[in-house]
Amino acid sequence: MxxxxxxxxxxxxxxxxxxxxxxxxxxxxxxxxxxxxxxxxxxxxxxxxxxxxxxxxxxxxxxxxxxxGNDLYSRKNTGYKWVIINSLLCGFTICVVTGIANYTRYGDNTTSSIWLITLLITFLCGTAASFLGFSLIHYLNKKKQQKIADELDEEEDIL
Structure with a gap:
């Protein structure tokens, strides 16, 4: 043993x-x-x-x-709170990375107002795309966890 x-x-x-x-x-x-x-x-x-x-x-x-069937969100009752937080963080990260890359390439050729508009659009698009992706993952994970819970409930009812 x-x-x-x-x-x-x-x-x-x-x-x-x-x-x-x-x-x-x-x-x-x-x-x-x-x-x-x-x-x-x-x-x-x-x-x-x-x-x-x-x-x-x-x-x-x-x-x-x-x-x-591994629960991707180990905390109970997380809901869409973490989806929104992750989407905002992802959008911010995308905005910062592309902003730095674009500034090093084109920094001397544009005005600050164009940079701000570009960063805002990048942030909004990155956040929206991330929200869609995280929402899909959250939905699929929740659906699988519910299926597992239903199967366990059925087994308990049989016994």
């Missing part, structure tokens, strides 16, 4: 190490994409492979977690 417990701990530790490795690789891919896009100003064709790998892995992790 002691060997079995130790084996389970070893397996869990190996899974944790694999998960951390995956997270580090995704972070490295994201940094590589951002550096190539905004610092080196390379065309998309130069970092398309990293882009496809990063977003493909992110979508895979998201879909697998939802289909496996």
């Amino acid at each position: 002691k060997d079995l417990i130790q084996d389970e701990r070893t397996v869990a530790q190996k899974r944790k190490i694999g998960s951390e490795t995956c997270s580090l690789l995704l972070l490295a891919l994201l940094i590589a994409i951002l550096v190539q896009q905004f610092v080196l100003n390379l065309p998309f064709a130069n970092y398309a492979a990293e882009f496809i790998c990063f977003f493909g892995a992110c979508f895979y992790l998201l879909i697998r977690n939802i289909t496996a």
